[in-house]
Amino acid sequence: NAGVTQTPKFRVLKTGQSMTLLCAQDMNHEYMYWYRQDPGMGLRLIHYSVGEGTTAKGEVPDGYNVSRLKKQNFLLGLESAAPSQTSVYFCASSYLAGAYEQYFGPGTRLTVT
Amino acid sequence: AQSVTQLGSHVSVSEGALVLLRCNYSSSVPPYLFWYVQYPNQGLQLLLKYTSAATLVKGINGFEAEFKKSETSFHLTKPSAHMSDAAEYFCAVSTGGGNKLTFGTGTQLKVEL
Numbered sequence: 447n448a449g450v451t452q453t454p455k456f457r458v459l460k461t462g463q464s465m466t467l468l469c470a471q472d473m474n475h476e477y478m479y480w481y482r483q484d485p486g487m488g489l490r491l492i493h494y495s496v497g498e499g500t501t502a503k504g505e506v507p508d509g510y511n512v513s514r515l516k517k518q519n520f521l522l523g524l525e526s527a528a529p530s531q532t533s534v535y536f537c538a539s540s541y542l543a544g545a546y547e548q549y550f551g552p553g554t555r556l557t558v559t
Numbered sequence: 560a561q562s563v564t565q566l567g568s569h570v571s572v573s574e575g576a577l578v579l580l581r582c583n584y585s586s587s588v589p590p591y592l593f594w595y596v597q598y599p600n601q602g603l604q605l606l607l608k609y610t611s612a613a614t615l616v617k618g619i620n621g622f623e624a625e626f627k628k629s630e631t632s633f634h635l636t637k638p639s640a641h642m643s644d645a646a647e648y649f650c651a652v653s654t655g656g657g658n659k660l661t662f663g664t665g666t667q668l669k670v671e672l
Contacts, residue, residue: 450602479659486568486664486665487664488649488662488663488664488665489603489649489662490662491659491660494659504659536602536603538602538603543653543659544591544653544654545591545608545610545653547593547605547608548603548605548660550595550602550603550604551602552601552602553600553601553602
């Protein structure tokens with residue numbers, strides 16, 4: 447099993463450009479999540495999904511959109527990138543919420559200039 | 560609402576010394592508690608979790624944590640630090656159902672010779 451994979455690993459964007467980050471999991475998990483990690487702030491939830499075809503806002507959703515057309519994939523989009531979106535982005539998945547652990551991908555380092 | 564406080568953003572110990580990383584939580588209902596570790600340039604991986612069974616939880620790599628309801632704490636310990644333990648450690652809380660994980664801001668552990 448590959449677990450949770452993320453594409454790409456690194457990306458540099460100019461302000462105003464758009465991009466999509468892809469997350470894939472092969473564990474048949476229902477829940478998927480997108481986080482951003484910034485120094486001294488821990489991980490903050492951007493959006494999440496509780497199943498195929500569903501999405502919901504997390505703690506810091508502004509400037510991002512998501513889609514979950516297939517159970518195994520969760521896409522994070524930036525329509526018009528801003529320097530404040532420079533961060534490391536992590537995708538995670540879990541069987542359910544609550545007591546179930548989340549499995550994390552290796553991360554995508556995004557720089558917006 | 561749920562929250563996590565990790566005291567000490569940086570902790571330094573000598574190799575062979577006790578490791579103690581502090582985590583306090585706030586939750587209006589019985590929580591599920593997690594410790595994750597992040598090695599440089601990697602995603603997070605689960606060290607251990609508390610899900611209302613035994614209050615002393617043993618995890619991987621010799622780590623353990625004790626749930627103390629009266630102190631609302633879930634501190635992480637390891638009797639003898641190893642150089643390979645140098646990493647960032649995150650405490651997280653979930654209150655079950657559809658609730659998501661809330662992460663602390665992390666503690667960077669440095670192990671010195």
